[in-house]
Amino acid sequence: MTPDDAVRRGLCTQMGREFSAHFQYLAMSAWLEDQGLPEMAGFFARQAAEEHGHAMKFFRYVIDTGGPVEIPAMDAPVAAFASVEAQVEAALAQEQQVTRWIDELVHLAREHQDVATEAFLQWFVTEQVEEVATMNELLQVVRHAGGSLLLVEDYVVRRQPGGGPAA
Numbered sequence: 001m002t003p004d005d006a007v008r009r010g011l012c013t014q015m016g017r018e019f020s021a022h023f024q025y026l027a028m029s030a031w032l033e034d035q036g037l038p039e040m041a042g043f044f045a046r047q048a049a050e051e052h053g054h055a056m057k058f059f060r061y062v063i064d065t066g067g068p069v070e071i072p073a074m075d076a077p078v079a080a081f082a083s084v085e086a087q088v089e090a091a092l093a094q095e096q097q098v099t100r101w102i103d104e105l106v107h108l109a110r111e112h113q114d115v116a117t118e119a120f121l122q123w124f125v126t127e128q129v130e131e132v133a134t135m136n137e138l139l140q141v142v143r144h145a146g147g148s149l150l151l152v153e154d155y156v157v158r159r160q161p162g163g164g165p166a167a
Contacts, residue, residue, distance in 0.1 A: 003065055003117050010108050011062050011117070014101055016072035018055035021094060022048050027077035028087055035084065039153040054124070061120050084149060085142050092135040099128040
């Protein structure tokens, strides 16, 4: 059941990318706090926690299938953006890139006839559809808000679990 070395290395590389996304979303959250946008900052803090969870799924899978885990070095996250729109564009681009990387891992698992890893990765395939859609929708809202970031803040509040007007 142990993935061959190429598949295991690919899983560890993706784990590192997920940790990197965790730190990137934390940096985005901090930048948004500095911009006076606490709801968007909270949204990206939650995204950071989600990315950390994704990294830990890879971590646990590699351990459960015989390891060893190798955590790669990470670049520092981008800490400042020209605008909120540019920041959300960067988040969307990041999710689109992660989707491509997950697809490559699925193809690698297939190439090595690693059915267990391919099955493990299916959760990420589905998750990336949601992640890209979420960032794409947020970018559309930012663009439609026409510079009124308070409208974006309101949108974020309404989109969180339990958000919106009281029933």
